[in-house]
Amino acid sequence: MRRSSAPRIGQWLGRPPSEESSLSRHVRVRTAAVGRGPHTGHLGDRVRSIDGWSVVDLFCGIGGLSHGLRHAGFHVVAGVDADATCEYAFETNNNANFHGKPLEEVTAAEIGGMFPQGSRRILVGCAPCTPFSAYAPRSKSRSDKWSLVGLFLDRILEVEPEIVSMENVTRLRSFRKGSVFREFVGGLRDVGYCVAEDTLDAADYGVPQHRRRLVVLASRLGPIRLPDPTCARPRTVRDAIGGLPSLDAGDADPSDPVHRSPNLSPLNLRRIRAAKPGRPWTEWDDPELVAACHRRASGASYRNVYGRMEWDRPSPTLTTGCFSFGRGRFGHPDQDRAISLREAALLQSFPRDYAFVAPDLPVTFARVGRHIGNAVPVKLSMAIGRAIRGHLEEHAA
Numbered sequence: 001m002r003r004s005s006a007p008r009i010g011q012w013l014g015r016p017p018s019e020e021s022s023l024s025r026h027v028r029v030r031t032a033a034v035g036r037g038p039h040t041g042h043l044g045d046r047v048r049s050i051d052g053w054s055v056v057d058l059f060c061g062i063g064g065l066s067h068g069l070r071h072a073g074f075h076v077v078a079g080v081d082a083d084a085t086c087e088y089a090f091e092t093n094n095n096a097n098f099h100g101k102p103l104e105e106v107t108a109a110e111i112g113g114m115f116p117q118g119s120r121r122i123l124v125g126c127a128p129c130t131p132f133s134a135y136a137p138r139s140k141s142r143s144d145k146w147s148l149v150g151l152f153l154d155r156i157l158e159v160e161p162e163i164v165s166m167e168n169v170t171r172l173r174s175f176r177k178g179s180v181f182r183e184f185v186g187g188l189r190d191v192g193y194c195v196a197e198d199t200l201d202a203a204d205y206g207v208p209q210h211r212r213r214l215v216v217l218a219s220r221l222g223p224i225r226l227p228d229p230t231c232a233r234p235r236t237v238r239d240a241i242g243g244l245p246s247l248d249a250g251d252a253d254p255s256d257p258v259h260r261s262p263n264l265s266p267l268n269l270r271r272i273r274a275a276k277p278g279r280p281w282t283e284w285d286d287p288e289l290v291a292a293c294h295r296r297a298s299g300a301s302y303r304n305v306y307g308r309m310e311w312d313r314p315s316p317t318l319t320t321g322c323f324s325f326g327r328g329r330f331g332h333p334d335q336d337r338a339i340s341l342r343e344a345a346l347l348q349s350f351p352r353d354y355a356f357v358a359p360d361l362p363v364t365f366a367r368v369g370r371h372i373g374n375a376v377p378v379k380l381s382m383a384i385g386r387a388i389r390g391h392l393e394e395h396a397a
């Protein structure tokens, strides 16, 4: 962990004090060049920095959510994640402290201590749906699958932030007949939070990808609204990755080690040559190319693998296997390879220069693919941040 050099609460970032906006003294909003620097990229020209408020990001990963909030003007001061491999990207791109521990081992007092003294609190998090895999004790059963949602609620109730945001997969809403989600929302309402929740598609917020996610915003200050869609015409795969250098399967761009695509076996090379953008493998002419497991009657339902993306549509939802042709429609629209890790990052709306791996370390597909596929798309996070900002301007007087 390193010391944050994030701007101090109340510190001037851009204009001199005489140009301070006339908003309340509690929500001081100023124009500033937050988010500029060697690794932060450009997601818009200028953002307004919001003083007096700080964000702690639980389950922060490599910072997709934090980065969008930062570009909406918030000071993200710290993130917590059990996966220590997220530290470099989270800290380098977000200028915030990373705490590499399972949330089970981080007390509410410790989280409270991550907020600067006197700052008002925003606590955000994307409790994962698979805690039972990497970090949960072996004895945990699948019925504990959503226990981290309950733990997130416990920490919220103890830390008492004014604002809460949660993003999650839509199946949380129906899991155990909806009881886990109801308990989360009910737990917030019971202690006085106003809650807004709905399923949003990232493509409506400038992300060149269809990705439907459950988003919850909660506030102690008054009724809060989810962000309205920000773009009438969805951004496409071409908009996002059309300008990148061509690659062969198994190659990497010498000027960007993250623009690399895995090797394909001779059989997979034949398959990708047979694949047409947006069309399933069930339409291939050559039955020999069809995987053995897909030849069974039950296999035909797995249509969304071994496919290519379409240039003029948003991409399908990226997963942690986004670099693998056999694990989704992750084939490049017209090059005979899966998309590269950099292309996956751009389809998640990370800025072009987001740094994922320390310069002295190798870029591994499984690790970086997991980091990218797990992330909240940055532009969706920005829209969430703007909705929170609008709410503070209205209610935090």
Ligand SMILES: C[S@@+](CC[C@H](N)C(=O)[O-])C[C@H]1O[C@@H](n2cnc3c(N)ncnc32)[C@H](O)[C@@H]1O
Binding pocket: 059, 060, 061, 062, 063, 064, 065, 066, 080, 081, 082, 083, 086, 101, 102, 103, 104, 125, 126, 127, 128, 130, 131, 135, 148, 374, 375, 376, 377
């Ligand atoms: C959906 S991802 C978060 C993505 C992140 N918010 C972003 O936008 O980049 C969920 C994260 O939870 C982390 N995680 C899993 N179990 C955890 C635990 N017990 N405590 C803390 N983090 C955990 C995973 O390592 C993973 O990075």
